[in-house]
Amino acid sequence: MSKIYVVGIGPGAYDQMTGKAIAALEKSDVIIGYTVYVDLVKEHFPEKEMMTTPMKREVERCVLAFDEAKKGKTVSMICSGDAGVYGMAGLMYEVGVNYPEVELEIVAGVTAATGGAAVLGAPLIHDFCLISLSDLLTPWEKIEKRLLGASQADFVICLYNPSSRKRHDYLEKACDLMMQYKSPETVCGIVANIAREGETAQVMTLKELRDTKVDMFTTVFVGNSQTKEINGKMVTPRGYRNV
């Protein structure tokens, strides 16, 4: 039976891949992914065949992977972060119904929420939500409802895809929504280029975050009512009771 590994390669640096992810790539004949991710791994697997498709061509990329597997090759489909968090794992199962002879194995990785958290200090720690601000596949009304629901229930919120050329004011809109329930003084943090060249991190208030420009390589963290700044780090306590 042909096999495809759907592999989370972590935030970027080779040393943040798991041993299992490295082993999957080593066992593969061909490594397929979005150009940027293939560029992140190719120097470590110089002998492997690499195939890329551009962004927003995800279905095509899945079909390519299954077609290669049908030829008898072992394939790794790589995703940044974790394959199952805004990654390709779901679409691979959906496209896979047409390829019952191909076996899928998902290999987990460090997603930007936890990779970025490690850079900022300890912003998550307790209950949190991931919300993508991209409305490419999700209606904005649904995103709005989630921002409000998560804020009202005092979750730490981690925002993926906080901005793009077409969505330059989405973070500002999201902050205004969260401030309906969260204090403008809520401790927040941003991390850009996690575990890649040019990694930067900054801790600020929600009010300041509202007027901060971020790009698509930035992950945003919004604290809960207990989150504090300790010596420049963003830290959420474990719970609400003093022990």
Next chain:
Amino acid sequence: MSKIYVVGIGPGAYDQMTGKAIAALEKSDVIIGYTVYVDLVKEHFPEKEMMTTPMKREVERCVLAFDEAKKGKTVSMICSGDAGVYGMAGLMYEVGVNYPEVELEIVAGVTAATGGAAVLGAPLIHDFCLISLSDLLTPWEKIEKRLLGASQADFVICLYNPSSRKRHDYLEKACDLMMQYKSPETVCGIVANIAREGETAQVMTLKELRDTKVDMFTTVFVGNSQTKEINGKMVTPRGYRNV
């Protein structure tokens, strides 16, 4: 300056640790953790000094780590999954204010949400929440509010600590709350002993989950309105628009 690494060792299997986590443990003179986690790594680092403290003695464990570091040792404090997701990273910063001469570095890992998701298929994929059902440090009213808020906003929900001897009916209570907004037919999944001996996974409906007994080594996944079962796997699509 003395250094402490706060290291997420992943769900359990050695091959799910990152290269950075392994390097941190290799650089350390002493590895400190809850007994169960130290048992998971000690065969791979036979030459290292290991120190353990029991569960619920977390502050004591942090003080122990800082005291060892003050002696000039390099220390790794290990956590299962990710150090910043219901892990020790936050408490280490809090205790660390008394030890300004000790530097902390957080090393991210694969948390149960993503490690378990890889076993079930692709349950998360899009926006999701992590909620712990343990009311040891969080009032139940707060947990209830989060279960309701997350369900109403149609998040995929991943439950940590779904049960314990004292809280045997909490999952049942949580399911009843989620069913105020989620259909009883919502696709759910459970994974026990992720990446450890005796790993098992099961896909079921929310109504069935309500009457399922789970233990403290189980992670629970509750789908959103789009989540489906595909050939025994739990799969959430990327968004709400067909593309």
